[in-house]
């Protein structure tokens with residue numbers, strides 16, 4: 405049976421439910437600040453998962469949508485916390501099969517204290533260590549699996565809306581972040597489109613729920629993209645200090661920058677990108693020539709390259725740049741560093757090194773590139789040194805969109 409709930413009616417219902425839920429809930433507090441009788445079972449937790457094939461850098465954007473949603477909910481008195489979904493089995497992380505493939509907490513890549521200062525977030529292992537005393541499974545009240553509407557532009561317009569369908573028409577395609585001891589009481593399929601804050605209406609359709617999970621969280625969109633709130637959240641996403649230290653050491657030792665750096669950097673996204681977007685991707689020769697054109701008047705002779713290209717392609721690019729008179733650098737992790745930082749951490753080190761360059765050239769529409777550009781905005785580099793892209797050898801080349809910081 406399909407239950408249709410239209411938004412107009414919904415607003416009234418939500419408002420009533422929200423007020424009730426508020427009163428019923430006696431509040432979340434940090435573990436160390438908690439009064440003795442408050443345990444994790446009294447608090448409300450929002451879990452989420454993302455479409456399995458999505459990469460690390462889109463997931464960072466999905467996190468921001470949820471983190472901002474939590475902050476705004478707190479400001480309205482809703483005491484929910486966001487559970488950081490451990491990193492598990494990402495498509496691009498090829499070394500993970502060599503390494504022990506375990507769910508990886510966010511602290512591995514990010515500065516957790518900084519995330520917590522911005523938004524009420526908690527790591528999965530913190531939930532587990534609280535639960536362990538009295539149960540060995542994590543039972544979630546409800547799992548909402550988001551799906552797109554078959555026709556997103558009904559009547560030619562994209563409107564915010566959602567409707568609960570029953571729980572038999574869709575399947576959870578994730579792995580509960582790699583855990584086998586997580587179960588749900590009920591699963592519901594939900595057609596959803598629009599702003600993420602609309603999820604509160606959905607969540608409050610069951611006002612007694614305390615542990616709610618959203619699958620396909622990427623379907624819910626930012627309420628406001630590129631605003632001050634967006635950038636506040638983005639600035640809180642500081643990296644793990646060890647990754648920063650490793651990148652800085654490389655910059656100092658190899659690129660000779662202590663206070664100011666005078667190298668150019670390039671994010672050269674290949675692999676699935678150059679296959680699926682071959683029309684947007686330059687040839688290797690084209691890449692080398694474009695890099696030269698960008699920097700020839702800048703008195704720069706060192707080029708740092710971050711790439712996922714295969715060795716043969718990368719060697720070819722390096723050779724071409726050397727012939728043009730440049731010194732070429734790239735970060736080669738040791739075995740031990742791969743084991744310690746994992747592919748995700750190595751990619752972040754590449755991103756940090758690109759963030760501090762005097763001039764950056766990115767790959768069109770790569771979220772990996774977007775995150776570098778944001779970092780450079782935060783660090784205060786002039787936009788002209790940041791929003792540059794590699795173009796296809798022939799044909800049109802759309803200008804990169806400039807998402808400049810709002811302070």
Ligand SMILES: Nc1nc2c(ncn2[C@@H]2O[C@H](COP(=O)(O)OP(=O)(O)OP(=O)(O)O)[C@@H](O)[C@H]2O)c(=O)[nH]1
Nearest residue numbers: 459460461462496710711712750751754770771772
């Ligand atoms: N070390 C390193 N890894 C990279 C580089 N480029 C891509 N990767 C890997 O490939 C992944 C790319 O996937 P995403 O993070 O989704 O970024 P994207 O695929 O460029 O962008 P979208 O497909 O639009 O999401 C990264 O997370 C890295 O694991 C690079 O320059 N250096």
Ligand SMILES: *[C@@H]1O[C@H](CO)[C@@H](O)[C@H](O)[C@H]1NC(C)=O
Nearest residue numbers: 532535536539540541542585
């Ligand atoms: C679930 O399994 C994980 C990994 O084995 C473990 O760390 C966690 O403590 C378990 N959770 C509970 C509630 O026992």
Ligand SMILES: *[C@@H]1O[C@H](CO)[C@@H](O)[C@H](O)[C@H]1NC(C)=O
Nearest residue numbers: 665666667702703704705706
């Ligand atoms: C060019 O760079 C070199 C080394 O980085 C520096 O010594 C030199 O003064 C620079 N020249 C100009 C014209 O800026």
Ligand SMILES: [Mg+2]
Nearest residue numbers: 458459460462
């Ligand atoms: Mg991707």
